Amino acid sequence: xxxxxxxxxxxxxxxxxxxxxxxxxxxxxxxxxxxxxxxxxxxxxxxxxxxxxxxxxxxxxxxxxxxxxxxxxxxxxxxxxxxxxxxxxxxxxxxxxxxxxxxxxxxxxxxxxxxxxxxxxxxxxxxxxxxxxxxxxxxxxxxxxxxxxxxxxxxxxxxxxxxxxxxxxxxxxxxxxxxxxxxxxxxxxxxxxxxxxxxxxxxxxxxxxxxxxxxxxxxxxxxxxxxxxxxxxxxxxxxxxxxxxxxxxxxxxxxxxxxxxxxxxxxxxxxxxxxxxxxxxxxxxxxxxxxxxxxxxxxxxxxxxxxxxxxxxxxxxxxxxxxxxxxxxxxxxxxxxxxxxxxxxxxxxxxxxxxxxxxxxxxxxxxxxxxxxxxxxxxxxxxxxxxxxxxxxxxxxxxxxxxxxxxxxxxxxxxxxxxxxxxxxxxxxxxxxxxxxxxxxxxxxxxxxxxxxxxx
Numbered sequence: 001x002x003x004x005x006x007x008x009x010x011x012x013x014x015x016x017x018x019x020x021x022x023x024x025x026x027x028x029x030x031x032x033x034x035x036x037x038x039x040x041x042x043x044x045x046x047x048x049x050x051x052x053x054x055x056x057x058x059x060x061x062x063x064x065x066x067x068x069x070x071x072x073x074x075x076x077x078x079x080x081x082x083x084x085x086x087x088x089x090x091x092x093x094x095x096x097x098x099x100x101x102x103x104x105x106x107x108x109x110x111x112x113x114x115x116x117x118x119x120x121x122x123x124x125x126x127x128x129x130x131x132x133x134x135x136x137x138x139x140x141x142x143x144x145x146x147x148x149x150x151x152x153x154x155x156x157x158x159x160x161x162x163x164x165x166x167x168x169x170x171x172x173x174x175x176x177x178x179x180x181x182x183x184x185x186x187x188x189x190x191x192x193x194x195x196x197x198x199x200x201x202x203x204x205x206x207x208x209x210x211x212x213x214x215x216x217x218x219x220x221x222x223x224x225x226x227x228x229x230x231x232x233x234x235x236x237x238x239x240x241x242x243x244x245x246x247x248x249x250x251x252x253x254x255x256x257x258x259x260x261x262x263x264x265x266x267x268x269x270x271x272x273x274x275x276x277x278x279x280x281x282x283x284x285x286x287x288x289x290x291x292x293x294x295x296x297x298x299x300x301x302x303x304x305x306x307x308x309x310x311x312x313x314x315x316x317x318x319x320x321x322x323x324x325x326x327x328x329x330x331x332x333x334x335x336x337x338x339x340x341x342x343x344x345x346x347x348x349x350x351x352x353x354x355x356x357x358x359x360x361x362x363x364x365x366x367x368x369x370x371x372x373x374x375x376x377x378x379x380x381x382x383x384x385x386x387x388x389x390x391x392x393x394x395x396x397x398x399x400x401x402x403x404x405x406x407x408x409x410x411x412x413x414x415x416x417x418x419x420x421x422x423x424x425x426x427x428x429x430x431x432x433x434x435x436x437x438x439x440x441x442x443x444x445x446x447x448x449x450x451x452x453x454x455x456x
Contacts, residue, residue: 038063042111043103045070047093061087061122066114068099078125081139081155087117124160128423134162142166153178159374168342176269176297176337186296189221190270190289190335195259198276199231200238207276208240214272215242216282219289221268222247228254255357259331260344260367269296271341275332283452284383291382291434292335299371299379301334307415307427316415316425318365318408327427328368329379340371352421355414361407362414369418369426378430383453 038044044060048071057076060067069076069084070093076084084090089106091099106114125135138161142149148166155161157177164175172178179185192214196207207225214220222244227233228251239246247265251258259273270292272285280302292300304326310317344353344367356363368379419425436450 035063038065041065042115043068043089045099047071048074058122058126061118061126064115064118066111066118068103070096070099078135078139081142081150081152081161082121082125083152083156086156087114087121089114120158120160124162130423131162138162153181157181159376163343163347163374165343165346167346168339175339179296186269186293186337188293189219189268190217190272190292191221191266191268191338192223192272192274193259193263193266194223194225194274194276195228196225196276197228199229200234203238206279210274210276210278210280211246212240212242213280213282214274214285215244215246217285217289219286220244220272222265224249224263224265226251226259228256228258230254253357256360256363257344257353257357259363260341262338262342262345266338266341269337270335271338272335273331273333278333280333281452283450287436287450287453288335288382291380295380296337297371297375298377299329299331299334299336299368300382301329301331301379302382302384303330303333304328304379304381305330305365306429307425316412316419318411318415320408324431324433325429326381326431327372327378327429328365329381331364331367334379336367336371340367343374344370349421352418355417359410359414361410362418365411365414366418369422372428373422373426376426376428378428378432381430381433383433383435 038059041063042065044056044063044065044067046054046057046060046067046069048054049056054071057067057069067088069088069090072093076082076088089103091102125131138150145166148170150161150164150166151172153172154164154166159177164177168174173182173184176186194207194210194214198205198207200207211223211225214223223242223246225239225246225248227248233248233250239248249263249265252261270289272288274280284302288300288302292298305328306319306321306323306326307328308317308319309315348366348370352366356366372378436453
């Protein structure tokens with residue numbers, strides 16, 4: 001028998017025990033839809049089963065139904081690191097009749113918080129066998145390496161302990177996820193990393209113009225040129241004089257994934273990732289960093305792309321059509337936190353990175369998959385200059401890649417390979433574009449802080 005009152009499911013456990021043992025039971029379950037009731041309920045009683053625990057606990061957790069625990073002495077899963085008081089009501093099985101009064105006294109705001117936490121904990125640690133095993137191994141590692149173990153906040157707040165790697169830092173303020181909780185802001189400067197794959201043969205090449213424009217930004221701390229070209233490094237005098245340091249680093253093995261290595265030279269929280277033929281003005285760079293400071297856990301940038309489900313081929317598709325809908329911001333002109341360099345290098349499997357390196361393609365897609373998997377949020381597209389598309393397509397190296405059908409087909413393949421490894425499609429669609437205040441408004445240009453963007 002089971003009943004529902006005050007939006008609470010009550011399990012009468014001898015029903016489940018009799019059912020599982022094959023005994024006949026006189027109650028008619030046909031008029032109830034168990035799954036529907038579970039998902040429509042706010043609280044779910046979880047009494048002990050034949051043993052101390054019950055698999056009903058995880059069922060309730062998955063359904064965002066707050067578990068009301070009635071099993072004295074049951075050590076809840078991963079209780080060493082999970083604060084279950086934030087996601088469950090721990091009752092006393094000897095005081096069963098007090099449960100209705102207890103749950104009715106819980107404020108609606110608290111109920112919402114409890115339900116949200118059930119979803120976070122389910123998704124982070126219990127939604128697959130792989131996550132359960134990985135969580136177990138990470139807990140053991142934290143026991144062994146106690147000096148470098150994760151804090152309770154890392155385990156119990158988004159994005160969870162599996163995405164907050166203690167090898168990166170023991171200080172919460174070094175991660176982009178905890179700024180609001182700690183009441184701090186990211187470092188007010190950025191490091192630009194320009195990915196160079198073409199030899200420097202002319203002083204009019206786009207990379208030199210880009211370097212000068214970025215160096216003029218009031219927020220630029222330094223510029224790193226990652227030299228992934230087969231030709232030798234250019235002499236120092238070939239680079240333009242700038243007011244910020246320019247560091248030239250030879251790429252490790254000259255592969256695509258080397259652009260996302262956690263270089264010690266990157267000393268700022270923000271990284272401005274740039275392709276060598278990207279065309280951006282100083283004003284656009286300033287605006288991108290200003291927006292990123294409000295969304296430090298996300299990718300913020302200019303060129304956007306999208307994904308879709310191709311029902312005919314039963315696979316994910318990739319599109320570069322210029323529409324209002326997007327789910328990726330390409331890293332040829334994007335700002336993100338340097339922690340994602342570390343996560344890309346140390347969290348992702350070598351199989352995916354090797355695929356990127358062999359194709360010399362898809363590293364930008366993989367970074368978007370990673371960040372969306374961590375944040376459960378889309379990237380943020382910002383105002384792009386009017387002739388961005390035409391200017392970018394005018395660059396020979398990129399135009400040839402964009403027009404190459406093999407290049408496009410490779411990106412389709414990458415999408416499906418990445419989705420398979422992540423276990424689902426992590427990319428999130430968005431139609432949001434952030435513009436400067438008064439952008440395109442019919443007011444004096446003198447009132448606009450980023451007025452140069454409209455003049456481009």
